[in-house]
Amino acid sequence: MREIPIDKQNQQKPDKRARSLSVLYKARSLMMGRQGNDGWLMKIIIYILLISTGFIYLYPLLFMVSQSFKNLGDLLDPTVAWIPRSFYWENYVQAWKVLDYVKTLGSTLLNSVLPALAQTVSCAIVGYGFAKYKFPGKSILFGLMLITFVVPKQVIMIPMFLLFKDYGMLETPLPFIIPGLLAQGLRSALFILIYYQFFRTIPGALEEAAQIDGAGALKTFFRIILPISVPAVVVVFLFSMVWHWNETYLASLYLGNAMTTLPLELKTFNDSFKAMYTGSSTVTDVNESIRMAGTLLIVLPLLILYLFAQKRFTQVVDSTGLTGE
């Protein structure tokens, strides 16, 4: 909010000054700007830098799209660089079948949305406790919570595996959901921290008013605090879901052969392809284009999600102040 008037000021001031000052000063301020970022030369440099780094960022994605539409002829032809001669959809048809797309998508969603929901709620409650209540030993517990972020999952993975095995939770999404419910699991410390920062910005008067009206702590939290914390909730949910979606290491360990997720399927893509198409006369072998089509299909749901929620993702900066003071 604060930025807008200052931006306007910046745009107006050079005009006013330029009119009253010498031509030389005018030329200089046009080129270099008064603050180094509002002259046109500087502007051009910034845009060039932005566009070129932006291109480097998008390069793998563009490469993937371009490659996935090539048929074998285009793939082997060095004169076809970016745009294939014809859009060859067969790659996608084959990749779709190899991935067993609908079924795998279902289990991927199961393994990402449910844990994300659990984590979003539990971390919110814990973050609220840390942000708004004083109790003995709070700083020690908070410190412990932050330290858990540094513990690599490889260290605790083996006992966890045995634990889940004992309780017969392997081959189900439960090894992700249950730690999620207890504010543990993938990067929980980060989520608690995001909530903690957000809740601290909410004035205490709000809760006091609710408590005078006779609402208990949990009721206050769910009825009053949570509804005004939508940005933080959405950000945490999106992050948690994406990270769970992309988790292949623990997923392959916990889910075994019973369940599979899209990123896990990519690992076995070649083998599944061979198993499916061996003996058929039309297709001989898996090629890069089919693999790229498969990769694109795997990230496609995330890309669509990002398309819609892109603002929310970047909002983490504006509304939650991720790291605080």
Add this chain to the structure above:
Amino acid sequence: MKMKMKKTKREAMIGYMLISPWVIGFLVFMAYPLFFSLYMSFNKVMITPYGIETHFLGWGNYKDAFLVDVDFTQKLFLFLKSNILMIPIVIVFSLFVALLINQPIRGRNLFRAIFFLPVVITSGEVVQELFSQGAATIPIVEKYGIITMIQDNLSPGMAGPIIGIINQFILILWYSGVQILIFLAGLQKVNTQVYEAAAMDGASPWVTFWKITLPEVKPFILVNLIYTIIDLFTNGFSDVIKLIQDNMFKANTGFGYASALAWIYFTVIFAVLLIFVLFFRNKDQSIRAARRS
């Protein structure tokens, strides 16, 4: 007085109640596994039909890791060599991009969306796939022979890691999404009036960056350092982690040995973290001292 006592007690009760899920979770899913894996690392662990059998070995597993296992030390060393250089690059690059997007430019949201996109897609498998298909190298680099130039002019020990970085340049950029966000948050907290005052006094953008922006985002550099190290070292992309997982299910090594490897790995990560943080602190102090004089 009595009322107040009661109130603080009540507040503490509610506080404990709210964080109790975390406390339980911490005990079950963090403290217990940590102790158990530490215990296992000193034992030979065998899974039998009757349950887990342990046989105390003392430092045996740790000794084996360094003295018997050829793979482990070699892979650990290679991994460190290729990744430690990546840390400062990620930090510098993400600060650079954050500075760029923080400028008052048109299409700011579009650029933000682009730079943040990798966070959504970077899973180990997808990245590995893109990497193996050659989508992670910039073709220009090969075209102009930058790599051969480096090979010709530097010793092989130096050239190796640098070429590695060039080859995975896009990967490095792709690992900086969250860091860019954190820096952006830091940059937006800087009071714009400070910049105006500096401009009034005739400070150039270069000076402004070193004297105002950098000190202001310093705490965020520390946060990003920690985040980057953890992100790079635990993402399952590393050979060391694969080795740990392989050893878990090997008959002659098993969970005990794998746990020992995991603890060595953890210690190494922690050491790297400590070195970077201490180095950063020292530098911080010397900069401060320089500014004072």
